Amino acid sequence: MPPPTPDGPVGPYAFVFWNDDLDDAAVLGQLREIAGAGFVGVTLSARVGLGRRVGYLTAEFLRLVRVAVDECARLGLAVMLYDEASYPSGSANGGVVARDPAFAARCLVPVTRDVAVTDSGPDGGDEAAYWRPALGRDLDARLLGVVARPAGDDTGSRVAVLLPVHAPGLVRLALPTGAWRVTAVFDATSGGTIRGAHAEQDDGSALAPPAADLLNPDAIATFLELTHDAYAAALGEHLGTTVVAMFTDEPFLLGRGHRPLARPYTPGLEAEVAARLDVPEPEVLRRLPELWDSGDGTRPGGTDPDATGFVRAYDDAVRARLHRVYYDAQAAWCAAHGIALTGHPAEPDDLATAGRLHWPGQDTVWRWVLPGDTVGTSGLDGPESTAPKVAASAARRRGAPAVTEVLGAYGWRLSLDEARWLLDWYLSRGVTTPVLHAFFASVRGGRAFESEPDLGRWNSWWPHLAPLVGYVRRVAELLDATPPVWPVGVLSRPDAAPSGPVVRALLEAQVDFGYVDRDDAAAAAGTDLVLVDPDDGVPDVAALKDDLRSRALPVVDAEPAAPGLRAVVLAGGAGYVVFHEGEERVRTALQLPAVPDDACWWDPFADTRHPVERDADGRVLLDLERRRTLALVRAAGRPVVPAAPALGRRLEVAGWRGTVDRVVGDADAIADDPSAVAPPELRLGDWSREPALRRLAGSVRYAAEVDVPDGAGATRLDLGVVGEAATVRVDGVVVGHALTAPYVLDLPAGTLRPGRRTLEVLVSNSAANYYEGDRRPSGLIGPVALSW
Structure with missing residues (x-):
């Protein structure tokens, strides 16, 4: 088993973007707002747009970090430090390569030439013709090998010829007659960059920081010195107390915007490939052109999970x-300083790499996954759909919390309805530490459109975020205290967890599971897990459930079937959690293995x-609306009240008056x-239909008087149509929040006492009306009615 991991609070963290010139007041004010919203912690990060006056890893930057962490300690917020200026991680905003240019990310790149050899020599010329392959004007590129293979012959790897190279880099094309493809393989810098801390260091800029060689131990030692050691010197006693983790963000082996056809490499890698294949190094060089036989092939992480044969061995190396070199060095540094290494790998389905983190994590950004079952964005199909279970499965293996970076770059059109669904999607799969992306220090200029939306003060529904944060925190703490029981293990390749029909069949039948690495399946042998192999096709779920029952493993049945329902069985007989992942109201009966007393x-x-x-x-009846969890x-002695009032009378509430309470952006x-x-x-x-309020993003406070008759008791308040979030007060006291449709609140007896009462509804709309020029429905549209 992996070694124990440092502790830290589970629940929602706020991903803080320092993306402008900052001072103490701005830093402290933002942290206090975040604490007031109920977050358990923050992830502090430099971001594109950080002011040059502050700089990155400068004395002023580190002083502000210390100010922030001191305040977090006072506020009771845990802190994750972020290990890079923007992303991907590992380069210290270009500082690693500035220390030594040899530390730049490296790659293999092919240069090819087709040669037709006749009796008179190559291309009809001199039989002793030479070729001097070159990688443009790259003075530092190293010619690693030149290989000739019969053109158009898919058996060429078996008859490939490793040609000798003569000074000053010439290759003699002394080949048998026929058509040949000659490939020169160069070791060169990848040309990849990262997104830097400052506005002029973004993708495509000549000043974008160069990516470092993440396979080079000396480069990584320099990265740790420049970044981690600087944090340790600045924060001292906070490490291991207020500071609980270091967040590393999707390291790309090649960097962003790298050379075409680049494959990850560092000098000496061929020896490790040779050891895996049990062949001499020249044999590895002879087979290098196979890396490009299937086209581009690689993902941002630099490898191809579908590769086989030699390419698979290379990628595994x-x-x-x-x-x-990268993850274990960081993990050792973090463990030595009493904190956890967390974050996420470059790929969503990379189970083995997620497992190198003390707190394994994944991310879901850029609207990759959305509510509904649309091809390409489904939460059940495709590599992105595996992210929550990959993080949770790797975390279960370590006995650690699972982390996600979520909601980032979903755009200003992100609704609280979508946010609730995404957070439930992660929670229902066992992830207890979501890092909500992001909280902008500034939206000045283009900053409003860099990985938007802001989830804080610059968003119109900021006044309604605290109830959602509180919900996530309560569910996360429950799942952490009584971890979900997974009776099934789905076998997974180490770098490509399966999705699609097998996973869909299990989840839609309320069979929970974890991924089990095929290369480590022995770890599951001593457990109660029933292993499912996707290579065997979609399992017979009814037969699988019978097998689980025969082993005394928990089984949940829903009648009628409820494919949108996700059921979590809590450890130790503590109970169950049901999440609604669908769009229609669910009415079903649950057959449960046991129900807790009381x-x-x-x-x-x-x-x-x-x-x-x-x-x-004896089945438990369930009536669950969309976007709801029970x-x-x-x-345990806490008050239990009826779920819904007995509805017999209905009173429509009229006379509403609304005044603008809060405006996002330029009110003029x-x-x-x-x-x-x-x-x-x-x-x-809909206030967006008022010409003067066409692009108003913010909040309007509505009020109306209502005469509550004697005997009303428990009451249902139906707000009708709302655009798009509401907080309700009765006589000035908050009685509930409605963030998603249906916008209905069940108010217990005593909330609306007989007599004249004042109802207030604070409604906030979509920030897209201001930032994107949308005309999304806005306001308390109604009709509003009370029923009892």
């Missing part, structure tokens, strides 16, 4: 070296408890017609 339904969003109802067969747990630039005048009060309806 690259990954093993990356694990040893059981109740706990709504972790509202933090309320309700009675459990059963049918005549946990079947012990009441929100009208289509500058001469338009906003009404003094808003009524029910």
Whole structure:
């Protein structure tokens, strides 16, 4: 088993972007807002746009980090440090290569020539013709080998010829007659860069920082010295207390924007490939052209999970070296300083690499995964769909929390409805430490459109984020205290976890699982896991459930079937959590292996408890709206109230008056017609239809008086259509939040006492109306009604 990992609080962290000129007041103010929203911690990161006055890893930058961490200690926020200026990690904003140009990321690049050899020599010329292959004007490129293979012959690897190279880099084309493809393989710098800390250091800029060689131990030692040691010197006693982790972000072996056809390399790698294949090094050189037989082939991480034969052996050697040189060196540094190494690898389905982290993680950004079942963005199909289970499975193997970076670059059109779904998607699969991307220090200039949206003060629904954060925190703490029981293990390649039909069949039948590395399947042999091999096709789920029951493993059945329902069985008989991943209301009966004594339904969003109802067969009845979660747990003496009032009477609430409470962006630039005048009060309806408020992103506070009759008791408040988040007060007291449709609140008896009461609804719309010019429905549109 991996060694024990350092502890830290689970629950939501705020990914903080320092993306402009900063001072103490700006840093402290943002942290206090984040603490007030209920986050357990922050991930502090430099980001594109950081001011040159502050700099990166300068004395001023490190002083501000110390100011921030001191304040986090006072506020009770845990801190993850971020190990790079923007991303991908490993280059110290170009400082590694500045220390020694030999530390730049390296690669193999082919230069090819087709040669037709006749009786009179190559290309009909002198039989002693020479070729001097060159990689443009690259003075430092090293010719590693030249290989001739019969052209158009897929058996060429067996008859390939390694040609001798003569000074000053000439190759004699003394080949048998026929058509040949001659490939010169060069060791060269990849030309890749990272996104730097400052505005002029982004992709495509001549000042973008060069990527470092992540396979070179000396380069990584320099990276640790420049970054990690600098943090340690600045923060001292905070490491291992307030500072709980170091976040490393999708290291790319080649960097961004690298040379075409580049393959990861570092000098000496051929010896490791030779050892894997048990062949001499010249045999590796002879076979290098096979790296390009299938075209471009690699992913950002630099390898191809579909490769076979020699290419697979090469890629395995690259990954093993990356694990040893990059991840293990960082993990050792972190362990020596009492903190965890976390973050995520470059690929979403890379189980083995995620497992090198003390707190394994993954990321879901750029709208890669969305609610619904659309091809390309489904949460059940494709490599991106594996990310939550990859992180959770690697974490389970380590006995550690699983981490995700989520919501980033989803754009200003990201809704709280989508955010809730994505967070549930991760929680339901066992990830307990989501890092919410991101909280911008600034939206000045183009900063508003760099990996947007901001989730903080620059977003119109910032006033409503705290309830969502509280929900995530409560569920994460429950899952951490009573980890999900996974009765099934799905066999996985180490660098390509499976998705699609097998995973879909299990999850849609409420069979929970974890991934098991095929290369480490022996680790599951001593457990109760029932192994499922995707190579055997889609399992018969009914037969699988019978097998699980025969082994006394927990099984959840839903009748009628509820494919959108995700069921989590909690350890130690603590109960169950059900998440709704679909779009339609679910009404079903759950056959559960056991129900806790004193059981109740706990709504972790509202933090309320309700009675459990059963049918005549003893099955637990479930009525679950979209974007809702319920946990079947012990009441433990906490008050249990009816889930919904008995509905017999309905009263429509009229007379609403709304006033603008908060504006995001430039309040003078929100009208289509500058001469338009906003009404003094808003009524029910879509405020974006008012010409003077066309691009208003922010909040409007609505109020209405209602006469509550005697005997109303428990009441249902239906807000109708809302654009797009609401917080409800009764006589000035917050009684609930509605962030997703249906916008309905069940108010327990005593909330609306008889007599005249004031209802207030703070509604915030989509920030896309301001930032993107959208016209998304905005406001309390209604109708609003009370029922009891």
